[in-house]
Amino acid sequence: MPETYFRIQWPDGQQVDCYSPSSVVRQYFEPDQDYALTDFLEKAQEALRLASDRVQAKYGSPCGLALSQLQTLETLAQQFKHQDHASVKVIQFLDGNGLDNESP
Numbered sequence: 881m882p883e884t885y886f887r888i889q890w891p892d893g894q895q896v897d898c899y900s901p902s903s904v905v906r907q908y909f910e911p912d913q914d915y916a917l918t919d920f921l922e923k924a925q926e927a928l929r930l931a932s933d934r935v936q937a938k939y940g941s942p943c944g945l946a947l948s949q950l951q952t953l954e955t956l957a958q959q960f961k962h963q964d965h966a967s968v969k970v971i972q973f974l975d976g977n978g979l980d981n982e983s984p
Contacts, residue, residue, distance in 0.1 A: 885974040890956065891917070891966040897974060898953065901943045902931035909970040917960055920968040924953050 884903045889895045908927040909915070915923065928950040935943035960966040 887971040887974060888920075889969040889971055891960045891963055891968070895971065896956075899945055899949050900928060900931045901946050902934045904931050904934065906973065911970060911972045914967045914969045917957060917963075917966040917968055920970075921954065921957055925950060 882903050884900045884905050885897055886900070886905060886909065887895055887897050905927045908923040928946045932943040932946040935941070935946070957968075
């Protein structure tokens with residue numbers, strides 16, 4: 881269950897690095913792809929909850945870091961929800977050192 885980091889860009893241009901305890905997020909997002917804000921949030925909710933569930937199945941408790949990351953994304957998205965055509969760009973997947981890591 882390899883940890884996966886991915887860099888996103890919010891509609892205002894701010895870039896942030898996100899965390900998942902599982903590489904399952906690679907099944908939901910493509911690098912260098914824009915997602916409508918609501919689509920991004922739906923995919924993030926599904927991917928991070930699934931990642932947390934995988935941790936729970938393996939270790940007996942959900943992943944607090946994944947759920948915290950999801951809460952942060954949902955909170956930050958609130959500032960853009962009233963913008964027409966707001967989108968979030970998934971820039972790239974990263975390794976634990978913050979380096980580009982596109983391989984699955």
